[in-house]
Amino acid sequence: MGELRLMKGNEAIAEAAIRYGVDGYFGYPITPQSEVIETLMARKPWEETGMVVVQAESEVAAANMLYGGAACGKKVMTSSSSPGVSLKLEAISYIAGAELPALVVNVVRGGPGLGTIQPAQSDYFQAVKGGGHGDYHLIVFAPNSVQEMADFVEDTYELAIKYRNPAMILSDGIIGQMMEKVELKDFKPRFTDAEIKEKFGSWATTGKTPDRERNIVTSLELQSELQEKHNHKLQAKYQQMRETEVRFESTNTEDAEYLLVAYGSSSRICRKAMELARDKGIKVGLLRPITLFPFPTKQLAELANQVKGMLSVEMSAGQMVEDIRLAVNGKVPVEHFGRYGGIIHSPDEIVNALEKQIIKG
């Protein structure tokens, strides 16, 4: 068993990054995620593992540092909250276009604009539909516990390397700020120069040695035929993710007549709502997407053959509900129940919404 600690989600993700062997973190303070860089600066990982930590002048610069570091074949990470992630999207699009592994953490707060510092799930579209310019997708994981904040550093980065594609941990202000017990993994050594050369030698800008052609990291291709070909390659990659990388958690779905669908913090509240509904004799199940891209489309389509209706519960005005409806394709009613602007659902109001919008509706 690994080391047990009581930590905030933001602290856990920083500690997990050090232990996973991340080479560089580039950040900029913003509530409610500043503990990530604060934890790193207090821990001084450069003395322990050699990990570089830089407080950048802006989120724009932090994300472009991420791009430069990723181009060197280094494991790199940045974190922010919603308004900051909007600024990072420029570089994220370049990183996707240049096909580099990298990790972005979004501890979501309510918007639009400066919005609020309270938790929300209103950046779903931005996270799963690309977010920046051009046709691309991030690999998106949604933790619902402090434990998963820590665990998903490795899980997302391994996929980012496998697909040479940026990944995002889409968290929220609740998971970032709340304290829970977390089991930390043991330290992994950072990749050595020789390992980077062996694994990423075909593309990483580590210096052109005589044994290989020069490596150029770019997202630019001015010949339309070649740019279309490049896009075909990206799309094939996303399709492979859809077929092989979907993760979800289903609870009480075997006998369910109604289904709650929720991710992140909302899924924790839905577990309680499900218990309350079952106490009232309503057979409710919960499907919790762990990966938001790729989305559990197939699993939802199958459940649409079984249940009478689905309720998407999000701390937003209704974003994931669109992907559920695409999966279900009109077979059963799919409704959305949202609280937003920093307000969190209560379990009771979720049960009421289910009765009002799905069962009696």
Add this chain to the structure above:
Amino acid sequence: MEVKDIIKEENLAYKKTKVLTDNEMHYCPGCTHGVVHKVIAEVIEEKDIQENTIGISPVGCSVLAYNYLHIDWQEAAHGRAPALATATSRLMPDKYVFTYQGDGDLASIGAAEIIHACNRGENIVVIFINNGIYGMTGGQMAPTTLEGMPTSTSPYGRDIKLSGHPLKMTELVANLPGTTFVARHSAETAGAVRKLKKAIRKAFDNIDEKKGTSFIEVVSTCSSGWKLTPEASNTWMKENMFPFYPLGIIKDE
């Protein structure tokens, strides 16, 4: 004696550095990008650091600079090269990392990135090509466009009341404690190219000594954007650009 009898290794007085590729450059006649590329390539060869040099190219006419130097390259978003260079240099401190940026890239959209990289004293070289205009997008006004200078977005000449003053980035970064060597050169004559090369060599040598940021501006022309012949462009540069952007070493610590 035939020509083929003269072309022999022992008679060679000059040859193209192997750090330059054989790719045909896309630059316009009279443009100094090619000359500056060549000078950087020669310095890399002379220092024997081809295996350890990473170039960061900008958005602008030199976006394709990576086609011409036989080294590893990263192609940055507009203005962000100093951010990429920061991470690259921090993560691989034994490498020679340089950015190559134009005036729109460095002095306008990338003003924050260059000032903070210089202020942190990143151990990198910055080559800043200033021709007072956006070349690639078709001759629009740059932050460095001189007062009264016509461009496609200042067709009646740059009006200070409307667009503010031309920005002297080099003097600005010289004020930052993170910079160690700051100079302004040009590349329109053989003599100017020699001085430029000496400065670029010194800038790369500073990386060995981990002295902080070296920043070299190259005052340049843009025949296509200025709508002048290459020769007239050089004359215009000397008469108008040099008085406002005086050449010389501004800081050497």
